[in-house]
Structure formats: structure tokens, C-alpha cells
Amino acid sequence: AISTEVPGIRRITIEEMVKHTARNSFEVYIGRSLTCQGHKPVKINFRKRHIKLIGASQHGKSSMAAALLEAITRTHDNEHVLLALLDLEHKTSRLFADLPHIAELMVGNKTVDLHAKNYEEVLERLELICELIDYRYTLSEQELDALPILIVYLEEFIDLKDYFKQMIDAVPEDQKEGAKRKYTRLVYCIKKIAARGLKVFVQLLMCAQVDYRDDDLQEALINVTSGMSFC
Numbered sequence: 001a002i003s004t005e006v007p008g009i010r011r012i013t014i015e016e017m018v019k020h021t022a023r024n025s026f027e028v029y030i031g032r033s034l035t036c037q038g039h040k041p042v043k044i045n046f047r048k049r050h051i052k053l054i055g056a057s058q059h060g061k062s063s064m065a066a067a068l069l070e071a072i073t074r075t076h077d078n079e080h081v082l083l084a085l086l087d088l089e090h091k092t093s094r095l096f097a098d099l100p101h102i103a104e105l106m107v108g109n110k111t112v113d114l115h116a117k118n119y120e121e122v123l124e125r126l127e128l129i130c131e132l133i134d135y136r137y138t139l140s141e142q143e144l145d146a147l148p149i150l151i152v153y154l155e156e157f158i159d160l161k162d163y164f165k166q167m168i169d170a171v172p173e174d175q176k177e178g179a180k181r182k183y184t185r186l187v188y189c190i191k192k193i194a195a196r197g198l199k200v201f202v203q204l205l206m207c208a209q210v211d212y213r214d215d216d217l218q219e220a221l222i223n224v225t226s227g228m229s230f231c
Contacts, residue, residue, distance in 0.1 A: 009039050017071040024080045026149070028071050030228070046072070047149060050194060050204040050223060055230030061207045064228060065153065066092045068205065072151070073101050082148045084114035084129060086122045087155040093117070103150055105132065114150075119163050122154075123182060126189035129202060133192060136200035144200060152193060154206040161186065161217070191220035198223075 009032055017029040026047035032039040051068075053061040072081055073096065082103040087093035093115065096102070103114040105128050114129070116122040129152060136144060154160075164183040171179050193204060204224060 009034070012041055014067060014070055014074075017067075018074045021071065021075040024076050026076070026080070028068060028075070030068070044226075046151075046203070048198045048201065048203070049226050050198065051206075052204070052221075052224045052227035053207045053230070054209070054227060056209055059230040061228075061230050062089075062092045062155065064230070065155070065205060065207055066095060069096055069151075069153065073099055076101075078148065080148050082114075082150050084125060084150060084152045086114075086116045086125055086153060088118065088122065088160060089155060090117040092155060093153065119160065122160060123164070123186055123189070126193070127185065130189050130192050133196055133200055133202055136202070137196075139200075147201060149201045149203060152197075152202065152204050152206075154204060157206050157208040161190075187216045187220075190217060194220040194223040
């Protein structure tokens, strides 16, 4: 632990973040400045902001995501902030699985929580989130302002994309069209959340090992303008 600390600069603890954050302010601390005199704490407003966390495996991006989610959920009521946990590894998300902040949607007569732990569940929840975006666009500004932010925590984004893309070649011939449709739906959902989500308070908190943009997703991810990198 000592070897990973920046010499002479003490990290901010979660308890300190919580103590110094006004309740339901849509603010969260992200660490200390390494350039300002006194290394003062840095706070951001996360309302209507997509955030990406980029870094190689075991370099801290999931830990930073967990710290942000912990600080946010401890300082914000679920009437102000809800979570969609789309985590293939189910490591970071399990820390928050029992919180009242986990979003739930009515699908027919069934209540579905926005907590996914495998590829198919992630795609299903992404489609439900897109339906939620469509619904929120039908509301007035006053109605929107009364709704909570939905933070969509998307872990291992590149692995998710690669899984559905490689399935097109991996499945038998009679299943290829279905695999192509799933990949097309995945790309569509990511693009829709990135491009249209912020106006209706649906926001991405996404982790990836590289700042990755291929032709399918370049237009979408250009909307994710805030982030941190770990090396």
C-alpha cells in the first residue's frame, strides 16, 4: 500500500468525501490535485455527465468506480440517484447489489431490476434503458426535473462488445442472423444512451481497458467527454 502512494500526498478517504459533501448536491470528490498548491481536494458535479474510466487490468479503474458509487450512494437518496449495474464480472456491482438505489422497471406485469451479471442480461437491460430514455423524452421539463438521475455502470465494455461481435462467426450458420441482430442492438443501445441519455438524466459510468473507438461506436463515444485514466 505504501509503494502505491504518491510521496507526501495523503489520499482522501471515502469517509472524508461523505463528510464534506452536501446531501443530494450531485457533487462528488475525485481525489486531490497534484498541481495546485496544498494539493486541495477536487470535486466535480456529475449531473448530466458521462464518465469513462480507462486503464489496463489491475490498475485501479474498477476501484475508482467503486469509490465513486460508494460516495454518491452515501450522499444521495434514491429519489435523486438510481443505479443500473451492468457488470459482467459481478465484483464491483455486488458491493451495491442490496442498496435501495438499484433501479427497477415494470416490464408487463413483472418488475425487473437493472442489475445484470452476464452478457445476455446486459444486453436485455440496455434495451430496457433505451425504452426508459424514450419514455422520458415524452415528459415535460418540470416532470423530468422531478426524476432521479440514472447512472448506468457498464463494466468491461470492450469485452462485452467483442463477445457479441465474435458470436457472429462462432455460431452455426442458422444462428448467424440472430447473432448479427444482437450485435446491432448492442451498438444501437450504446449509441443511444451516449447520444440522447444526458438530456433525460441517463448517464454512463463506463470502464474499459483502452480508450477504444471503432467505426461502429466512434460517433457514440465522442459524447463521453469526461474521464480518468490509470497507468
